[in-house]
Amino acid sequence: MQLMRIGEPGQERPAARGDDGTVYDLGPLTGDIDGAFLADDGIGRARAALAAGELPVLSGGADGAGARIGAPIARPGKVVCIGLNYRDHAAETGAQLPAEPIIFMKASNTVVGPNDTVLVPRGSTKTDWEVELGVVIGRTARYLESPEEALGIIAGYTVSNDVSEREFQLERGGQWDKGKSCETFNPLGPWLVPADEVDDAGKLGLRLWVNGELRQDGTTADLIFGIGHVIWYLSQFMVLDPGDLVNTGTPAGVAMGMPGQPYLRAGDVVELEIDGLGRQRQELRDA
Template structure:
């Protein structure tokens, strides 16, 4: 089943894609894609109900309305760093012995077609196509990686955008370079695991202004999805609606010294095969007049 959220920011309505490819509003059944609505058992029951009653639900034209992030913002947003060997090479860093775990503000979540806002003074804003996994059932001290998939609501295409200047040159945690508004486009769909197939062989691509920049597969991951979720659950309680960005392959601007970082007007297109394609137009974030911060 493919879940999505349609509507203006903060007022998105939960929708599903039915078997005929029609988007249906299911807000009469669930309030939003959050909490218990993401439980795998609930989603299985919902799929059966949808098959029987889809034509009774209102149709939605997503082409005429905004598509929001695939899950409601507010949960934990975890970013895994250097999970592909070629990306570690891009960054000039060693391949990690254990996952590099960073946080992003959950309010970086944005719709798959929303503008990507380059922050004031940002001159090293970088693309990172990634497979995102969304938690559907509390994961706490999982016994092994085989138990992890039973805690998944679904999977999404994501762009784990980073401002490299803040991430690498300002000291401290990577949170600084990853938490600008619009830096986590998610969707268009949250796809339930039964429709995805082998998580270890999904193709990832990113194009900037039509030029292919990233082309890889989850076969190249250092730490695979089930193991990652088991690992995270050993020190972090994962709750329904939490999102884990599982790492970017190589091909980012950081590893292309002769290529520019993102600039206003650029078009970024990211895709994880079977999960949908995103498109973001870059523009400079507007600032409000006021006093500058002091130290």
């Protein structure tokens, strides 16, 4: 089962996708896929209702039949990101391996659907791509005791594109958030896959193409700080709430680390995927 939201922005309907691709309406169970739904064992209730045949088929049936797919969770309370968390990415940017996770935030309204248009900000010359494993929090977490405990509070996993403007991020006063929080800078989805349906989130392949050319081809096995460690670490500094999104870092292959630095421009097409979590496609245009 995968959770998804289908419909135009602000009008998305919560849905569950079965193994055969049929999409079922979660409206009888919840108004949305959000923190309250996740905290109230919404995934368990959705799974039980699906197995019992209690959910109506959403109009269109298979994968929404061409309807817009929204982000699989409603606007998160916060988006927390981990920088330089792959060895090869740190190397391509000339950075030393961090001794502790590097934390920055993105505005929660950067989250858009997986196939929505990405806007190149006004004045941008260095808009970049980053395929990342997104982790959605399922229960309140504060001062977790261990990475093992941290894995137990994860609701599920999704595909995240941590779009970045490198000049804003690195050359405009040293505030990473400025280069991370531009409009549409976090396409998410298409699905939220429950944590217990992902065999090993620490061994997932991540890939990204720009205009059909493979640019990123990595694996979460190369994370410097593993998923459990990241969630445990964050809980020592902030309370994580149900529905929060954690972007766990990107492998090598970003424009900033490539010869000639081929940053994104209007008209470019970015496609990305993670094993078992689905695929995204975005076309860029000027804001």
